[in-house]
Amino acid sequence: MTPAESAAKFRARLRNQAPAALALLPAAIVVAVVYVGSMLMTARLSFSSSHMLPTFDWAGGEQYSRLFDTERFVESTQHIALFGVLFIVASLTLGFLLAVFIDQKVRFEALFRTIFLYPFSMSFIVTGLVWQWMLHPELGIEKTVRAWGFAHFTFRWIVDENLVVYTLVIAAVWQASGLVMAILLAGLRGVDAELWKATKIDAIPTWRVYWSVILPTLGPMLTTAAVLLAVSVAKLFDLVVAMTRGGPGISSEVPAKFIMDNFFGRSNVALGSAAATMLLVTVVAVVGPWVYFEHFRRKGVRA
Protein backbone atom coordinates (compact mmCIF):
# COMPACT_ATOMS: atom_id res chain seq x y z
CA MET A 1 0.00 0.00 0.00
CA THR A 2 1.42 3.35 -1.03
CA PRO A 3 1.37 6.24 1.43
CA ALA A 4 -1.26 7.93 -0.73
CA GLU A 5 -3.47 4.85 -0.58
CA SER A 6 -3.18 4.51 3.17
CA ALA A 7 -3.87 8.21 3.58
CA ALA A 8 -7.01 7.83 1.46
CA LYS A 9 -8.04 4.84 3.51
CA PHE A 10 -7.47 6.80 6.68
CA ARG A 11 -9.63 9.63 5.36
CA ALA A 12 -12.37 7.19 4.37
CA ARG A 13 -12.27 5.63 7.81
CA LEU A 14 -12.44 9.07 9.35
CA ARG A 15 -15.43 9.97 7.19
CA ASN A 16 -17.17 6.77 8.27
CA GLN A 17 -16.38 7.06 11.96
CA ALA A 18 -16.59 10.80 12.47
CA PRO A 19 -20.41 10.99 12.79
CA ALA A 20 -20.40 8.04 15.21
CA ALA A 21 -17.66 9.66 17.26
CA LEU A 22 -19.68 12.86 17.33
CA ALA A 23 -22.75 10.90 18.47
CA LEU A 24 -20.74 9.40 21.30
CA LEU A 25 -19.49 12.78 22.42
CA PRO A 26 -22.36 13.49 24.89
CA ALA A 27 -21.87 10.08 26.50
CA ALA A 28 -18.12 10.65 26.63
CA ILE A 29 -18.64 14.02 28.30
CA VAL A 30 -21.03 12.47 30.84
CA VAL A 31 -18.50 9.75 31.59
CA ALA A 32 -15.64 12.22 31.92
CA VAL A 33 -17.45 14.88 33.95
CA VAL A 34 -19.94 12.86 35.98
CA TYR A 35 -18.81 9.29 36.39
CA VAL A 36 -15.07 9.96 36.57
CA GLY A 37 -14.75 13.68 37.33
CA SER A 38 -17.35 13.98 40.07
CA MET A 39 -16.25 10.74 41.65
CA LEU A 40 -12.64 11.90 41.81
CA MET A 41 -13.73 15.29 43.15
CA THR A 42 -15.70 13.61 45.92
CA ALA A 43 -12.68 11.49 46.78
CA ARG A 44 -10.46 14.59 46.71
CA LEU A 45 -12.84 16.56 48.96
CA SER A 46 -12.75 13.73 51.48
CA PHE A 47 -9.10 14.65 52.13
CA SER A 48 -9.88 18.35 52.60
CA SER A 49 -11.35 20.29 55.48
CA SER A 50 -14.36 21.61 53.55
CA HIS A 51 -17.32 22.68 55.63
CA MET A 52 -20.02 24.65 53.86
CA LEU A 53 -18.14 25.23 50.61
CA PRO A 54 -15.57 23.02 48.93
CA THR A 55 -11.95 23.92 49.63
CA PHE A 56 -9.03 22.05 48.18
CA ASP A 57 -6.64 22.12 51.10
CA TRP A 58 -5.04 18.91 52.31
CA ALA A 59 -6.17 17.52 55.63
CA GLY A 60 -4.89 13.98 55.15
CA GLY A 61 -7.03 11.24 56.63
CA GLU A 62 -8.49 13.53 59.28
CA GLN A 63 -12.07 13.21 57.94
CA TYR A 64 -11.85 9.44 57.95
CA SER A 65 -10.76 9.22 61.56
CA ARG A 66 -13.48 11.75 62.38
CA LEU A 67 -15.96 9.63 60.44
CA PHE A 68 -15.25 6.53 62.47
CA ASP A 69 -15.48 8.53 65.68
CA THR A 70 -18.94 9.72 64.68
CA GLU A 71 -21.53 7.58 66.42
CA ARG A 72 -24.18 8.41 63.81
CA PHE A 73 -22.00 7.00 61.03
CA VAL A 74 -20.80 3.94 62.91
CA GLU A 75 -24.37 3.07 63.83
CA SER A 76 -25.46 3.71 60.24
CA THR A 77 -23.03 1.08 59.00
CA GLN A 78 -24.30 -1.40 61.58
CA HIS A 79 -27.91 -0.73 60.60
CA ILE A 80 -27.20 -1.13 56.89
CA ALA A 81 -25.26 -4.36 57.48
CA LEU A 82 -28.15 -5.86 59.44
CA PHE A 83 -30.69 -4.52 56.97
CA GLY A 84 -28.67 -5.72 53.99
CA VAL A 85 -28.26 -9.31 55.15
CA LEU A 86 -31.89 -9.72 56.23
CA PHE A 87 -33.30 -7.94 53.20
CA ILE A 88 -31.28 -9.91 50.66
CA VAL A 89 -31.84 -13.30 52.32
CA ALA A 90 -35.56 -12.69 52.87
CA SER A 91 -36.20 -11.29 49.38
CA LEU A 92 -34.34 -14.14 47.70
CA THR A 93 -36.16 -16.73 49.80
CA LEU A 94 -39.61 -15.25 49.34
CA GLY A 95 -38.99 -14.50 45.67
CA PHE A 96 -37.82 -18.07 45.06
CA LEU A 97 -40.83 -19.54 46.86
CA LEU A 98 -43.22 -17.30 44.94
CA ALA A 99 -41.64 -18.32 41.64
CA VAL A 100 -41.74 -22.04 42.50
CA PHE A 101 -45.36 -21.97 43.68
CA ILE A 102 -46.46 -19.94 40.67
CA ASP A 103 -44.71 -22.48 38.46
CA GLN A 104 -47.04 -25.31 39.59
CA LYS A 105 -49.43 -24.77 36.65
CA VAL A 106 -51.81 -22.90 38.91
CA ARG A 107 -54.94 -21.16 37.76
CA PHE A 108 -54.95 -17.34 37.69
CA GLU A 109 -51.21 -17.38 37.24
CA ALA A 110 -51.15 -13.96 35.57
CA LEU A 111 -53.19 -12.49 38.42
CA PHE A 112 -50.81 -13.81 41.07
CA ARG A 113 -47.82 -12.52 39.12
CA THR A 114 -49.41 -9.09 38.86
CA ILE A 115 -50.12 -9.02 42.60
CA PHE A 116 -46.61 -10.05 43.60
CA LEU A 117 -44.85 -7.56 41.36
CA TYR A 118 -47.01 -4.43 41.68
CA PRO A 119 -45.20 -2.98 44.73
CA PHE A 120 -42.05 -2.88 42.62
CA SER A 121 -43.67 -0.32 40.32
CA MET A 122 -44.18 2.10 43.20
CA SER A 123 -41.64 4.48 44.67
CA PHE A 124 -39.77 3.97 47.91
CA ILE A 125 -41.50 7.07 49.24
CA VAL A 126 -44.93 5.52 48.68
CA THR A 127 -43.72 2.18 50.07
CA GLY A 128 -42.34 3.90 53.15
CA LEU A 129 -45.53 5.86 53.79
CA VAL A 130 -47.76 2.82 53.30
CA TRP A 131 -45.79 0.81 55.82
CA GLN A 132 -45.45 3.72 58.21
CA TRP A 133 -49.24 3.69 58.31
CA MET A 134 -49.54 -0.11 58.56
CA LEU A 135 -47.07 -0.15 61.45
CA HIS A 136 -48.47 2.92 63.21
CA PRO A 137 -47.95 2.25 66.94
CA GLU A 138 -51.55 3.08 67.90
CA LEU A 139 -53.72 2.91 64.81
CA GLY A 140 -51.93 0.29 62.74
CA ILE A 141 -51.71 -3.50 62.80
CA GLU A 142 -51.62 -3.49 66.60
CA LYS A 143 -55.09 -1.99 66.85
CA THR A 144 -56.41 -4.26 64.14
CA VAL A 145 -55.22 -7.43 65.88
CA ARG A 146 -56.58 -6.14 69.18
CA ALA A 147 -59.94 -5.58 67.49
CA TRP A 148 -59.86 -9.26 66.51
CA GLY A 149 -59.89 -10.09 70.23
CA PHE A 150 -56.23 -10.25 71.22
CA ALA A 151 -56.50 -7.44 73.74
CA HIS A 152 -52.87 -7.41 74.84
CA PHE A 153 -51.23 -7.72 71.43
CA THR A 154 -48.44 -5.18 70.99
CA PHE A 155 -46.58 -4.43 67.77
CA ARG A 156 -44.59 -1.22 68.05
CA TRP A 157 -41.37 -2.05 66.26
CA ILE A 158 -41.40 1.20 64.30
CA VAL A 159 -40.92 3.27 67.47
CA ASP A 160 -38.58 0.78 69.13
CA GLU A 161 -34.88 1.66 68.87
CA ASN A 162 -33.86 -1.99 68.79
CA LEU A 163 -36.45 -3.21 66.30
CA VAL A 164 -37.01 -0.34 63.88
CA VAL A 165 -34.50 -1.70 61.33
CA TYR A 166 -36.67 -4.81 60.99
CA THR A 167 -39.61 -2.65 59.90
CA LEU A 168 -37.45 -1.27 57.09
CA VAL A 169 -36.72 -4.88 56.10
CA ILE A 170 -40.43 -5.73 56.00
CA ALA A 171 -41.24 -2.77 53.76
CA ALA A 172 -38.27 -3.35 51.45
CA VAL A 173 -39.01 -7.09 51.10
CA TRP A 174 -42.61 -6.22 50.25
CA GLN A 175 -41.36 -3.92 47.53
CA ALA A 176 -38.57 -6.06 46.05
CA SER A 177 -39.39 -9.76 46.32
CA GLY A 178 -41.65 -9.56 43.25
CA LEU A 179 -38.56 -8.58 41.27
CA VAL A 180 -36.74 -11.70 42.45
CA MET A 181 -39.79 -13.75 41.53
CA ALA A 182 -39.88 -12.29 38.00
CA ILE A 183 -36.18 -12.99 37.44
CA LEU A 184 -36.32 -16.56 38.79
CA LEU A 185 -39.58 -17.40 37.04
CA ALA A 186 -37.87 -16.68 33.72
CA GLY A 187 -35.20 -19.17 34.80
CA LEU A 188 -37.71 -21.82 35.88
CA ARG A 189 -39.47 -21.58 32.52
CA GLY A 190 -36.16 -22.45 30.89
CA VAL A 191 -35.86 -25.77 32.77
CA ASP A 192 -36.07 -28.71 30.40
CA ALA A 193 -39.35 -30.66 30.55
CA GLU A 194 -37.34 -33.88 30.14
CA LEU A 195 -35.78 -33.21 33.50
CA TRP A 196 -39.18 -33.31 35.15
CA LYS A 197 -40.07 -36.57 33.42
CA ALA A 198 -36.80 -38.12 34.55
CA THR A 199 -37.25 -37.13 38.18
CA LYS A 200 -40.83 -38.35 38.07
CA ILE A 201 -39.82 -41.77 36.81
CA ASP A 202 -37.30 -41.98 39.62
CA ALA A 203 -40.04 -40.88 42.06
CA ILE A 204 -37.95 -38.13 43.56
CA PRO A 205 -40.03 -35.80 45.76
CA THR A 206 -40.76 -32.46 44.10
CA TRP A 207 -39.23 -30.38 46.89
CA ARG A 208 -36.05 -32.44 46.57
CA VAL A 209 -35.85 -31.71 42.84
CA TYR A 210 -36.24 -28.01 43.46
CA TRP A 211 -33.63 -28.00 46.20
CA SER A 212 -30.98 -30.25 44.63
CA VAL A 213 -31.48 -29.82 40.90
CA ILE A 214 -33.36 -26.64 40.05
CA LEU A 215 -31.83 -24.30 42.62
CA PRO A 216 -28.24 -24.90 41.45
CA THR A 217 -29.20 -24.31 37.81
CA LEU A 218 -30.75 -20.98 38.82
CA GLY A 219 -27.38 -19.92 40.24
CA PRO A 220 -26.57 -17.15 37.74
CA MET A 221 -30.05 -15.65 38.11
CA LEU A 222 -29.87 -15.79 41.87
CA THR A 223 -26.54 -13.99 41.64
CA THR A 224 -28.03 -11.32 39.39
CA ALA A 225 -30.94 -10.83 41.75
CA ALA A 226 -28.61 -10.70 44.75
CA VAL A 227 -26.44 -8.06 43.09
CA LEU A 228 -29.45 -5.93 42.19
CA LEU A 229 -30.70 -6.18 45.77
CA ALA A 230 -27.25 -5.38 47.15
CA VAL A 231 -27.06 -2.25 45.02
CA SER A 232 -30.41 -1.09 46.35
CA VAL A 233 -29.09 -1.66 49.89
CA ALA A 234 -26.21 0.74 49.25
CA LYS A 235 -28.66 3.25 47.78
CA LEU A 236 -31.16 2.94 50.63
CA PHE A 237 -32.29 6.49 51.35
CA ASP A 238 -35.85 7.34 50.23
CA LEU A 239 -37.42 4.49 52.18
CA VAL A 240 -35.80 5.60 55.43
CA VAL A 241 -36.67 9.24 54.85
CA ALA A 242 -40.32 8.40 54.22
CA MET A 243 -40.76 5.73 56.87
CA THR A 244 -38.72 6.63 59.95
CA ARG A 245 -36.62 9.73 59.16
CA GLY A 246 -33.73 7.85 60.74
CA GLY A 247 -35.50 7.61 64.08
CA PRO A 248 -36.38 7.01 66.79
CA GLY A 249 -33.22 8.91 67.74
CA ILE A 250 -30.60 7.69 65.27
CA SER A 251 -31.68 4.07 65.44
CA SER A 252 -32.55 3.74 61.74
CA GLU A 253 -29.96 6.06 60.22
CA VAL A 254 -28.19 4.66 57.14
CA PRO A 255 -24.99 5.72 55.29
CA ALA A 256 -26.71 7.13 52.19
CA LYS A 257 -28.80 9.39 54.43
CA PHE A 258 -25.79 10.31 56.56
CA ILE A 259 -24.02 11.51 53.40
CA MET A 260 -26.98 13.60 52.19
CA ASP A 261 -27.47 15.13 55.64
CA ASN A 262 -23.82 16.15 55.85
CA PHE A 263 -23.75 17.58 52.32
CA PHE A 264 -26.95 19.55 52.40
CA GLY A 265 -28.08 19.90 56.00
CA ARG A 266 -25.07 19.97 58.25
CA SER A 267 -22.53 21.75 56.04
CA ASN A 268 -19.95 19.01 56.52
CA VAL A 269 -18.90 18.59 52.92
CA ALA A 270 -15.59 16.89 53.67
CA LEU A 271 -17.12 14.46 56.15
CA GLY A 272 -19.94 13.63 53.75
CA SER A 273 -17.37 13.09 51.00
CA ALA A 274 -15.39 10.73 53.21
CA ALA A 275 -18.55 8.71 53.90
CA ALA A 276 -19.44 8.75 50.17
CA THR A 277 -15.96 7.48 49.35
CA MET A 278 -16.36 4.66 51.85
CA LEU A 279 -19.69 3.80 50.22
CA LEU A 280 -18.05 3.81 46.79
CA VAL A 281 -15.25 1.50 47.91
CA THR A 282 -17.77 -0.92 49.42
CA VAL A 283 -19.98 -0.99 46.33
CA VAL A 284 -17.06 -1.47 43.97
CA ALA A 285 -15.72 -4.30 46.13
CA VAL A 286 -19.08 -6.09 45.97
CA VAL A 287 -20.23 -5.30 42.43
CA GLY A 288 -16.88 -5.01 40.65
CA PRO A 289 -16.17 -8.76 40.39
CA TRP A 290 -19.72 -9.44 39.23
CA VAL A 291 -19.65 -6.79 36.48
CA TYR A 292 -16.28 -8.12 35.38
CA PHE A 293 -17.44 -11.72 35.03
CA GLU A 294 -20.87 -10.90 33.67
CA HIS A 295 -19.89 -8.45 30.96
CA PHE A 296 -16.24 -8.73 30.20
CA ARG A 297 -15.21 -12.30 30.73
CA ARG A 298 -18.16 -14.25 29.44
CA LYS A 299 -19.35 -12.26 26.48
CA GLY A 300 -16.71 -9.64 25.93
CA VAL A 301 -17.70 -6.01 25.76
CA ARG A 302 -18.30 -6.19 22.06
CA ALA A 303 -21.17 -8.66 21.95
Add this chain to the structure above:
Amino acid sequence: MSAAAEPAGPRPRRLTLSRVGVYVFLVGASAFFLLPLWAMVLTSLKPMSEIQQGDLFQLPHTPTFAAWSRAWSHACTGLACNGISVGFANSVKILVPSVVASIALGALTGYALAFYRVRGGNLVFAILLVGAFIPYQVFIYPLVRIFAWIGIYGTLTGIVVIHSIFGLPFMTLLFRNYYSSLPRELFNAARVDGAGFLGILRHVILPMSTPIVIVAVILQVTGIWNDFILGLTFAGLANQPMTVQLNNVVATTQGTVEYDVDMAATILTAALPLAVYLVSGRWFVRGIAAGAVKG
Protein backbone atom coordinates in the same frame (compact mmCIF):
# COMPACT_ATOMS: atom_id res chain seq x y z
CA MET B 1 -39.95 -21.15 21.59
CA SER B 2 -43.56 -21.39 22.70
CA ALA B 3 -42.86 -24.74 24.31
CA ALA B 4 -40.05 -23.21 26.37
CA ALA B 5 -42.43 -20.55 27.66
CA GLU B 6 -44.81 -23.17 29.08
CA PRO B 7 -44.74 -23.74 32.83
CA ALA B 8 -42.15 -26.42 33.41
CA GLY B 9 -43.25 -27.61 36.84
CA PRO B 10 -44.53 -31.09 37.48
CA ARG B 11 -47.92 -31.87 35.98
CA PRO B 12 -50.78 -31.42 38.43
CA ARG B 13 -52.66 -34.48 39.51
CA ARG B 14 -56.09 -34.43 41.09
CA LEU B 15 -56.88 -32.03 43.90
CA THR B 16 -54.47 -33.41 46.44
CA LEU B 17 -53.40 -32.01 49.77
CA SER B 18 -50.26 -30.54 48.22
CA ARG B 19 -52.36 -28.82 45.55
CA VAL B 20 -54.40 -27.17 48.29
CA GLY B 21 -51.14 -26.21 49.99
CA VAL B 22 -49.95 -24.47 46.83
CA TYR B 23 -53.05 -22.32 46.68
CA VAL B 24 -53.00 -21.59 50.41
CA PHE B 25 -49.45 -20.31 50.04
CA LEU B 26 -50.25 -18.20 47.00
CA VAL B 27 -53.37 -16.68 48.55
CA GLY B 28 -51.51 -16.01 51.80
CA ALA B 29 -48.70 -14.31 49.90
CA SER B 30 -51.26 -12.29 47.94
CA ALA B 31 -52.69 -11.05 51.23
CA PHE B 32 -49.25 -9.87 52.32
CA PHE B 33 -48.84 -7.93 49.08
CA LEU B 34 -52.39 -6.59 48.81
CA LEU B 35 -53.36 -5.71 52.39
CA PRO B 36 -51.21 -2.57 52.63
CA LEU B 37 -52.82 -1.22 49.46
CA TRP B 38 -56.27 -2.18 50.73
CA ALA B 39 -55.65 -0.48 54.10
CA MET B 40 -54.44 2.62 52.29
CA VAL B 41 -57.54 2.81 50.11
CA LEU B 42 -59.90 2.23 53.04
CA THR B 43 -58.14 4.85 55.18
CA SER B 44 -58.40 7.42 52.42
CA LEU B 45 -62.17 6.88 52.24
CA LYS B 46 -62.83 7.27 55.98
CA PRO B 47 -63.24 10.47 57.99
CA MET B 48 -60.68 10.96 60.81
CA SER B 49 -63.22 10.07 63.52
CA GLU B 50 -63.70 6.61 62.00
CA ILE B 51 -59.95 6.16 61.60
CA GLN B 52 -59.44 6.91 65.30
CA GLN B 53 -62.15 4.50 66.41
CA GLY B 54 -61.93 1.62 63.97
CA ASP B 55 -59.08 -0.49 62.69
CA LEU B 56 -57.15 -0.66 59.43
CA PHE B 57 -59.50 -2.98 57.60
CA GLN B 58 -62.84 -1.79 58.94
CA LEU B 59 -65.01 -0.72 56.04
CA PRO B 60 -66.03 2.96 56.03
CA HIS B 61 -69.65 3.59 57.16
CA THR B 62 -70.11 6.26 54.57
CA PRO B 63 -67.26 6.26 52.06
CA THR B 64 -66.24 9.78 51.16
CA PHE B 65 -63.79 11.20 48.66
CA ALA B 66 -63.43 14.38 50.74
CA ALA B 67 -59.87 13.45 51.73
CA TRP B 68 -58.98 12.90 48.08
CA SER B 69 -60.10 16.35 47.03
CA ARG B 70 -58.40 17.90 50.09
CA ALA B 71 -55.20 16.05 49.26
CA TRP B 72 -55.39 17.17 45.66
CA SER B 73 -56.05 20.86 46.22
CA HIS B 74 -55.53 21.80 49.89
CA ALA B 75 -52.89 19.54 51.46
CA CYS B 76 -50.19 21.56 53.23
CA THR B 77 -46.44 21.46 52.87
CA GLY B 78 -45.16 23.79 55.53
CA LEU B 79 -47.22 26.97 55.18
CA ALA B 80 -48.34 26.51 51.58
CA CYS B 81 -51.64 24.67 51.28
CA ASN B 82 -52.19 24.22 47.57
CA GLY B 83 -52.45 20.46 47.52
CA ILE B 84 -50.54 17.67 45.87
CA SER B 85 -51.74 18.86 42.44
CA VAL B 86 -48.79 21.29 42.45
CA GLY B 87 -46.38 18.37 42.68
CA PHE B 88 -48.34 16.47 40.06
CA ALA B 89 -47.98 19.33 37.58
CA ASN B 90 -44.27 19.63 38.38
CA SER B 91 -43.74 15.89 37.93
CA VAL B 92 -45.43 16.01 34.52
CA LYS B 93 -43.27 18.99 33.54
CA ILE B 94 -40.16 17.07 34.58
CA LEU B 95 -41.30 13.72 33.21
CA VAL B 96 -42.05 14.52 29.57
CA PRO B 97 -38.78 16.22 28.54
CA SER B 98 -36.70 13.89 30.74
CA VAL B 99 -38.18 10.74 29.19
CA VAL B 100 -37.73 12.08 25.66
CA ALA B 101 -34.19 13.36 26.25
CA SER B 102 -32.91 10.31 28.11
CA ILE B 103 -34.29 7.87 25.53
CA ALA B 104 -33.04 9.90 22.56
CA LEU B 105 -29.56 10.09 24.07
CA GLY B 106 -29.55 6.42 25.02
CA ALA B 107 -30.73 5.31 21.58
CA LEU B 108 -28.13 7.44 19.82
CA THR B 109 -25.32 6.21 22.07
CA GLY B 110 -26.50 2.60 21.84
CA TYR B 111 -26.69 2.81 18.04
CA ALA B 112 -23.20 4.27 17.73
CA LEU B 113 -21.79 1.62 20.07
CA ALA B 114 -23.54 -1.29 18.39
CA PHE B 115 -22.62 -0.56 14.76
CA TYR B 116 -19.49 1.58 14.77
CA ARG B 117 -16.05 0.96 16.15
CA VAL B 118 -15.18 4.30 17.56
CA ARG B 119 -11.96 4.51 19.48
CA GLY B 120 -12.64 4.63 23.19
CA GLY B 121 -16.24 3.56 22.66
CA ASN B 122 -15.77 0.42 24.71
CA LEU B 123 -14.18 2.36 27.52
CA VAL B 124 -17.13 4.77 27.60
CA PHE B 125 -19.52 1.83 27.68
CA ALA B 126 -17.58 0.03 30.41
CA ILE B 127 -17.52 3.08 32.67
CA LEU B 128 -21.23 3.68 32.10
CA LEU B 129 -21.96 0.07 33.07
CA VAL B 130 -20.02 0.29 36.30
CA GLY B 131 -21.42 3.77 36.98
CA ALA B 132 -24.97 2.42 36.89
CA PHE B 133 -24.29 0.52 40.11
CA ILE B 134 -22.78 3.37 42.10
CA PRO B 135 -25.07 5.31 44.46
CA TYR B 136 -25.83 8.91 43.50
CA GLN B 137 -24.28 10.10 46.75
CA VAL B 138 -20.84 9.54 45.25
CA PHE B 139 -21.45 12.08 42.46
CA ILE B 140 -24.07 14.37 43.85
CA TYR B 141 -22.13 17.08 45.65
CA PRO B 142 -19.67 17.93 42.84
CA LEU B 143 -22.62 17.86 40.39
CA VAL B 144 -24.50 20.39 42.49
CA ARG B 145 -21.45 22.68 42.37
CA ILE B 146 -21.03 22.16 38.61
CA PHE B 147 -24.72 22.80 37.95
CA ALA B 148 -24.66 25.94 40.11
CA TRP B 149 -21.58 27.11 38.21
CA ILE B 150 -23.30 26.62 34.82
CA GLY B 151 -26.44 28.21 36.20
CA ILE B 152 -28.90 25.34 35.87
CA TYR B 153 -29.00 24.23 39.51
CA GLY B 154 -32.53 24.29 40.87
CA THR B 155 -34.13 24.72 37.44
CA LEU B 156 -36.31 22.57 35.21
CA THR B 157 -33.42 22.31 32.74
CA GLY B 158 -31.18 21.10 35.55
CA ILE B 159 -33.46 18.28 36.62
CA VAL B 160 -34.03 17.19 33.00
CA VAL B 161 -30.27 17.13 32.39
CA ILE B 162 -29.66 15.15 35.57
CA HIS B 163 -32.31 12.57 34.65
CA SER B 164 -30.71 12.23 31.20
CA ILE B 165 -27.28 11.78 32.81
CA PHE B 166 -28.35 9.10 35.26
CA GLY B 167 -30.64 7.44 32.73
CA LEU B 168 -27.79 7.13 30.24
CA PRO B 169 -26.12 3.91 31.49
CA PHE B 170 -29.26 1.82 31.46
CA MET B 171 -30.72 3.34 28.30
CA THR B 172 -27.43 2.81 26.48
CA LEU B 173 -27.25 -0.79 27.64
CA LEU B 174 -30.84 -1.40 26.58
CA PHE B 175 -30.46 0.04 23.07
CA ARG B 176 -26.95 -1.30 22.48
CA ASN B 177 -28.01 -4.84 23.34
CA TYR B 178 -31.14 -4.58 21.22
CA TYR B 179 -29.32 -3.15 18.21
CA SER B 180 -26.56 -5.76 18.53
CA SER B 181 -29.22 -8.45 18.21
CA LEU B 182 -30.54 -7.03 14.92
CA PRO B 183 -29.23 -8.69 11.74
CA ARG B 184 -26.10 -6.82 10.74
CA GLU B 185 -26.81 -7.39 7.03
CA LEU B 186 -29.52 -4.72 7.17
CA PHE B 187 -26.96 -2.21 8.35
CA ASN B 188 -24.36 -3.30 5.80
CA ALA B 189 -26.87 -3.21 2.93
CA ALA B 190 -27.94 0.33 3.82
CA ARG B 191 -24.29 1.32 4.01
CA VAL B 192 -23.54 -0.12 0.58
CA ASP B 193 -26.48 1.86 -0.74
CA GLY B 194 -24.66 4.95 0.44
CA ALA B 195 -26.67 5.82 3.53
CA GLY B 196 -24.77 7.75 6.18
CA PHE B 197 -24.79 7.58 9.97
CA LEU B 198 -28.06 9.48 10.43
CA GLY B 199 -29.65 8.08 7.29
CA ILE B 200 -29.25 4.50 8.50
CA LEU B 201 -30.49 5.47 11.93
CA ARG B 202 -33.57 7.19 10.57
CA HIS B 203 -34.59 4.86 7.78
CA VAL B 204 -33.37 1.45 8.91
CA ILE B 205 -32.80 1.32 12.66
CA LEU B 206 -35.51 3.55 14.15
CA PRO B 207 -38.38 1.89 12.24
CA MET B 208 -37.33 -1.39 13.89
CA SER B 209 -36.95 0.12 17.34
CA THR B 210 -40.60 0.21 18.44
CA PRO B 211 -40.45 -2.70 20.93
CA ILE B 212 -37.35 -1.43 22.68
CA VAL B 213 -38.65 2.14 22.73
CA ILE B 214 -41.81 0.89 24.46
CA VAL B 215 -39.71 -0.90 27.07
CA ALA B 216 -37.55 2.21 27.52
CA VAL B 217 -40.59 4.48 27.90
CA ILE B 218 -42.09 2.22 30.56
CA LEU B 219 -38.82 2.06 32.49
CA GLN B 220 -38.15 5.78 32.29
CA VAL B 221 -41.71 6.91 33.03
CA THR B 222 -41.91 4.80 36.19
CA GLY B 223 -38.29 5.46 37.17
CA ILE B 224 -38.41 9.23 36.76
CA TRP B 225 -41.85 9.56 38.31
CA ASN B 226 -40.69 7.56 41.33
CA ASP B 227 -37.44 9.47 41.73
CA PHE B 228 -37.02 11.28 45.01
CA ILE B 229 -33.37 12.07 45.64
CA LEU B 230 -32.65 13.81 42.31
CA GLY B 231 -35.84 15.88 42.44
CA LEU B 232 -35.11 16.80 46.04
CA THR B 233 -31.58 17.92 45.22
CA PHE B 234 -31.71 19.38 41.70
CA ALA B 235 -35.26 20.49 40.87
CA GLY B 236 -35.42 23.50 43.18
CA LEU B 237 -38.37 24.57 45.30
CA ALA B 238 -40.42 25.78 42.34
CA ASN B 239 -40.22 22.45 40.51
CA GLN B 240 -40.45 19.93 43.34
CA PRO B 241 -41.78 16.64 41.96
CA MET B 242 -44.76 14.86 43.46
CA THR B 243 -42.73 12.37 45.55
CA VAL B 244 -40.88 15.19 47.30
CA GLN B 245 -44.08 17.10 47.92
CA LEU B 246 -45.85 13.99 49.19
CA ASN B 247 -43.08 13.39 51.68
CA ASN B 248 -43.38 16.99 52.86
CA VAL B 249 -47.16 16.74 53.16
CA VAL B 250 -46.90 13.70 55.42
CA ALA B 251 -44.03 15.25 57.40
CA THR B 252 -45.98 18.46 58.02
CA THR B 253 -47.46 17.96 61.46
CA GLN B 254 -48.97 21.32 62.19
CA GLY B 255 -52.37 20.86 63.78
CA THR B 256 -53.89 17.39 63.82
CA VAL B 257 -52.41 14.71 61.60
CA GLU B 258 -54.84 13.84 58.83
CA TYR B 259 -54.17 10.23 57.95
CA ASP B 260 -57.02 10.15 55.46
CA VAL B 261 -55.47 13.03 53.50
CA ASP B 262 -51.99 11.49 53.80
CA MET B 263 -53.20 8.19 52.37
CA ALA B 264 -55.19 9.84 49.59
CA ALA B 265 -52.09 11.85 48.61
CA THR B 266 -50.02 8.66 48.67
CA ILE B 267 -52.45 6.86 46.36
CA LEU B 268 -52.54 9.83 44.00
CA THR B 269 -48.73 9.79 43.83
CA ALA B 270 -48.60 6.04 43.21
CA ALA B 271 -51.41 6.12 40.63
CA LEU B 272 -49.40 6.85 37.51
CA PRO B 273 -46.67 4.18 37.83
CA LEU B 274 -49.29 1.71 39.05
CA ALA B 275 -51.44 2.40 35.98
CA VAL B 276 -48.40 2.06 33.70
CA TYR B 277 -47.61 -1.26 35.36
CA LEU B 278 -51.13 -2.64 35.08
CA VAL B 279 -51.58 -1.53 31.48
CA SER B 280 -48.16 -2.57 30.24
CA GLY B 281 -48.10 -5.98 31.95
CA ARG B 282 -45.58 -8.14 30.17
CA TRP B 283 -43.70 -5.15 28.78
CA PHE B 284 -42.87 -4.06 32.31
CA VAL B 285 -41.49 -7.50 33.08
CA ARG B 286 -39.56 -7.40 29.81
CA GLY B 287 -37.94 -4.18 30.90
CA ILE B 288 -36.89 -5.72 34.19
CA ALA B 289 -35.59 -8.78 32.38
CA ALA B 290 -33.62 -6.64 29.94
CA GLY B 291 -31.95 -4.94 32.83
CA ALA B 292 -31.57 -7.91 35.12
CA VAL B 293 -30.83 -10.93 33.00
CA LYS B 294 -28.93 -9.41 30.13
CA GLY B 295 -27.53 -6.48 32.04
